[in-house]
Amino acid sequence: MKIETNTVVGLTYELKVSKFEDEIESAPFSVEIRDEEDPFYFLFGQSGLPEKFEELLNGQSQGEDFSFTLAVNEAYGEPDDELIINLPKSQFSDQQGFNPEMLAEGNFLPLMDENGYPMQAKILKDLGEELLLDFNHPLVGFDLHFDGKIIEVREASKEELEHGHVHGEHGMHD
Structure with missing residues (x-):
């Protein structure tokens, strides 16, 4: 199954961030690792994640690796x-x-x-x-570098679609 709107997606990844200051980019440093013991699950199309993040995963399948960078303006923008x-x-x-x-x-x-x-x-x-x-998002002002793997893609349940989030083992319980 391919990632598309209203699918539940499970990922493992490492997120590194970097920042441009005075025309010099800092070396990316790791801020989050989601591994097989703590994968990240979300409802594609209703995740609240940066639009470009979902756009770059759209159409990929379970088992595929991904690696991409979101520039500040594609991620969480500049501080307000x-x-x-x-x-x-x-x-x-x-x-x-x-x-x-x-x-x-x-x-x-x-x-x-x-x-x-x-x-x-x-x-x-x-x-x-x-x-x-x-109250700015903690990742404002940073380029986001993702390296990871798609570990699961499945159809979202009716309840997940109604509630707008993943239920069960890897989601919210209600």
Whole structure:
């Protein structure tokens, strides 16, 4: 079966990132490895992944290897200064499930958007009564280098299509 809209795709891969600064590209460094013990599964066409990522996998089959690079503008784009905001520390209390260790600079806070979807914010600076948070995707500003293998392609179930995500062993349980 080939990868197409509404198929469930399972991948193993290594993701490396690089960045251009002052016309010089940094050496790619590894930021994520998904192996056979922890493969990555997604619903093709509803993944929320960069469009170019899906475009480059479209039509491939189980067992095929892939290797490609997404430039910044094909991946998550450049950082948006409007997504860097100050919020009162009081919003991150024990009652909301946060502990003081979670509020350290450099940490990512697990949050939910207004629709209940998970998101995260990186703590850039502790300003005393407030935290300076970055809501940009952690991979903004980077070229993404993928090397991997397609380990499974199958038709999505009716429930997966209705819910917009993978169910079962490699997906969400609901």
